Amino acid sequence: MQFKFQIGTKVLFGKGCVKASKLEFSKYGKRAFLVTGKNSGKESGALIDVISVLEQEGIEYIIHDKIENNPSLENVYTGGKEAREFNADFIVGIGGGSPLDASKAVAVLAVNDIDPIELYKNTFENKPLPVLAIPTTAGTGSEVTPYSILTRNDMQTKMSFGNEDTFPVVAFMDASYSESMPNEVTVNTAVDAFSHAVEGYLSRRSTAASDIFALEAIKVFGSCINNLIENRYDFEIREKLLYTAMYGGMTIAHTGTTIVHGLGYSLTYFKGLPHGKANGLLMKEYFKFNYETAKNKIENILKILKLNNIDEFGNIMDKLMKYDLKLKKEEIKQFAALAMKQRSSSYNIRSVTEEDLEGILRCSIKYGEHN
């Protein structure tokens, strides 16, 4: 047995956790730099709670609400520069995966005046500022991982950096912040969380330690499937989804992702598909591709989800997600080639070739013309 176990983040889970934990903010300093998107921080109610705590604690702050979806290196550069000029003591990231991932990059750039491409070197002269993370979706798990996934326009894909110092120091997980999500976002992000658990469980890097997180996430996701199909959400379901996202994140914090994410990045970058949906539409073929190599584990996933076979799983994904995506032959070739460049592809439990990835894409995009 050989493994590394590390969750560098303290999680405070439960309704009202931000306002109940003022000292968690003030212990990191007197100047906070808030990183969020245009809307999510405000609409979720998280931003106003944070501001209220900061003002009570006499902490100065700036709100940087300029994080785009799938933030680019250029986008986080601006945030980092502003945080540096503000002389921030710590970063508060509020939002879905995009602002949370961006906040980790900003935390590095705030104390390291480097070209953002150098984030991928993963070693920094000065230790990143502490990040306090407040998710407003239930999917990414970024609040408990060291990863920051940024869009690299130079390489036409998304790529992650992160090391032990980029785990958020605290994650405040209050499901009421996720109530403002539109139904479609709720489903897509839930599927993203599920894909983290599954890809981690089926990764070559999976360990006894990561598997218990993955299995917990898969189990709890399973108990939410009917609600997701029927778009029935109460607070308890919101909490379960947030909990699933947390354990999905703790899984990939140990294992990373594999080919679902690798292929999905192109569907997001070139086709504008939301990240979770991009993963979801690939998963049935991903299971089929890996079935012989990881039969026991895939059967275990199906059993936990109370399903008899992979096709039943595919039916559920079809019910959860509508898409009308067409890919040209050359796009399939291009996306497979790009995914092969992702390190994560080598972690897939069955060895993959570019042709394998083309096959998975071709079978997944069933409404495509492939002309």
Add this chain to the structure above:
Amino acid sequence: MQFKFQIGTKVLFGKGCVKASKLEFSKYGKRAFLVTGKNSGKESGALIDVISVLEQEGIEYIIHDKIENNPSLENVYTGGKEAREFNADFIVGIGGGSPLDASKAVAVLAVNDIDPIELYKNTFENKPLPVLAIPTTAGTGSEVTPYSILTRNDMQTKMSFGNEDTFPVVAFMDASYSESMPNEVTVNTAVDAFSHAVEGYLSRRSTAASDIFALEAIKVFGSCINNLIENRYDFEIREKLLYTAMYGGMTIAHTGTTIVHGLGYSLTYFKGLPHGKANGLLMKEYFKFNYETAKNKIENILKILKLNNIDEFGNIMDKLMKYDLKLKKEEIKQFAALAMKQRSSSYNIRSVTEEDLEGILRCSIKYGEHN
């Protein structure tokens, strides 16, 4: 759902992990203070591995091998003073629960010139030095908890302190260091690990997050029972026991312990019973006492252990541990009264009175005369 999740320790698990991780030492400074007992560091082979790494990395060190079993405040005071005078950058704790718990106290005292009784205030002017923990037994889980359990002669019991800053920063978990344990120590420490998982699972403070650690520990302990009864140990079993101890520790890092530990401390303090044995001999009656209140969870434990009822569990404990302990009536009264003073008694899932604790003790000490 409301919980806190925090494991402030990075675990490196596997054969050879100390020598394979030199940078984990050098990143904490140039002066190491090694805290260990008289024998365990040497006999286990851990001390020599650590020294070899420190010398290769050019780190100066002092070996403080004066930690007693169930170390007292006086005992850790001496270590703290020496570490302060040495101007240590970090502490390396090597051994069973006693040296590891002591190393946390030394880490505080090395940078805080306070009376050791003030450890129990749990807030320290200066942040404790980083502790690198290397267990040579498989029971305590101290390597992944913030707790330091010390003997308080002033109160005739053991009592713990610890806060978020006293988690070891790294735990090196190499089962080959546990091969030097005598059989009896192997059994007693394994039962201690099991009691952490069980008490955490049945604690009022148990959460969804702590339960997955507890259940994993119970499951893996269950797979080792026959080996423990027959004293058959190979490397795989040693690893399983170390893994059980880790998850037992991660459980109580969230929940703390309850009345088994509370009562057991007196059996150790006054009667010299090893800690794990003291816990083990109380567990059958502990299950019986809590059965109606926590029926589902106790049935689940029995199911995981493939047992039909609590008496079968008692038979296993009898096979695992021999003891010939007699208690006088007044001792039973005294020990119950002392256990009531432990905060952990209030975390027991069923509310307890002093009389309840007397009853548990009386029924547990079946060979006693109670005269």
